Amino acid sequence: MQFDNSAAIWVQLVHEFSRRIVVGAWAPGARIAGVRELAAELGVNPNTAQRALAELERDGLCRSERTTGRFVTSDQARIDALRSQLAGSAADDYIARAQGFGMDSDQARQLIEERWNHHDHHTHRPAEGEGR
Incomplete structure (x- = not known):
């Protein structure tokens, strides 16, 4: 993940973790990796990752269970x-x-419609048996 120097890293992590939830990379009800593991993955201090996860918890996007870790909201x-x-x-x-x-x-x-159609055209994957 590339960080922007104009915003606090923990805030950027909140946005990234929120994105992961929305796109399903972190599925509803799924266990979230531990703070140290996330910090290592992202190259940040564990306290920074902890702060971002605490914010997600305050926002109701995850819950913490004392003995088993944090989980994405269901x-x-x-x-x-x-x-x-x-x-x-x-x-x-x-x-x-x-x-x-x-x-x-x-x-x-008009620009949105053109770009939307352009993206649909370029991201379409043929179904099985469908020709290109």
Whole structure:
């Protein structure tokens, strides 16, 4: 993971861990790796990883069980809300940038549609028996 010097590392870890939950890399109800293991994986201090996990716990995205570790929430509605929140933030960023480039909402929507279709076309994987 590449870190941005303009934001605290623990905050960046909260975003990364949230992303992992939303995309299913950390499945609902799954055990999360230990603090030391995560810290080693990401090249950060264990206290930094602990702070990020504690924030996820405060946000209801994981729970801690004294003897068995931390687990991703099983609350699918909470995960769906997080997905909407993260996508909404990305949309806000896009809107601000598009406005900064002098685009109006129609131009911005058109660009999104073009790029969406471009990504769909390039990420489509043929089903078994389907030709390319």
